[in-house]
Amino acid sequence: MAFGNADSYARFMGRFSEPLAPAFLDTVRTPADGLLLDVGCGPGVLTDVLVQRYGADRVAAVDPTPDFVAAARRRLPEADVRQGIAEELPWETDTVAASYAQLVVHFMSDPRRGIAEMARVTRPGGPVAACVWDHGGGRGPLSAFWSAVDELDLGARDGDRLSMGSREGDLPRLFGDAGLVDVEHGQLAVTVPMASFDEWWAPFEEPAGSAGDYLATRTPQQRAELRDLLRTRFPDEPFDLTVWVWTATGRSTSR
Structure with missing residues (x-):
């Protein structure tokens, strides 16, 4: 299941996406004027950074999940937050100065079409x-979890969507297929302090996301076995966890 609850998202992924947002935005040469669109905004993590930097009157956002849309509207009441999907963005062609998608491409039902839609609504050169x-x-933040799953339950995540489009080179190829030009790509790291293994593990008990889907189908004994294996792979004392993203930026072309 995708994250359908903003509070669950904040506990599970927000601890990584919140510090990532400003670093990701720093990789983009944001235009000095015009509308800035956050696609797949979730509860408004990147949207918030856009509003802080450029003002709510320049920021719009869209997400398909009603609870996320409601959370983003509460967080940023002056921004234009709409419900919708990346593959059919509710903006006219060439009406956006820049568009962004943080941690959402692999959740799109058709990533090439979703990126192409971002290019369509973005003005030429944006x-x-x-x-x-x-x-x-x-x-990634789930890598240690899925590595342990693979060891205990080989084949359990065949077809896992999280690996789709998330390897080196995947994003720039996708951008090229969607018609973007002058594509640049790179990587960013985010380091998050953890007080203990239990603090790291606690969000995996949430009934959300791919990890929640997997754990919901396992017995208490199987969940305990997985947790115990993971415990051996982390320090007993506080530790820092560093996770990485691939980035890509391209320019929209005239149509």
Whole structure:
């Protein structure tokens, strides 16, 4: 299941996405004027940074999940937050100065079409930017969890969407396929302090996301076995966890 609850998202992924947002935005040459669109905004993590930097009157956002839309509207009541999908953005062609997609490309039902839609609504020459966790390279927030699952339950995540589009080179290829030009790509790291293994593990008990889907199908004994294996892979004392994203930025072309 995707995250459908803003509070669950904040506890599970927000601890990583919140510090990522300003670093990701720093990789984009944001235009001095015009509307800035956050696609797949979730509860408004990147949207908030856009509002802080450029003002609510320049910021719009869209997400398909009603609870996320409501949370983003509460957080940023002056921004234009709408419900909708990346593959059918509710903005006219060439009406956006720049568009961004933080940690959402691999959740799109059709990533190429979603990026192409971002290019469509972005005015010619404007930047289209995205980032995804390096799940494919084993450096994402869920990598340790799924590595342990693979050891105990090989084949359990065949077809896992999180690995799709999240390996080195995937984003720039996708951008090229969607018609963007002058595509640049790179990587960013986010380091998050953890007080203990229990603090790291606690959000995995949430009934949300791919990890929640997997754990919901396992017995208490299987969940305990997985937790105990993971405990051996982290320090007993506080530790820092560093995770990585792949980034890509391209320019929209005239149509």
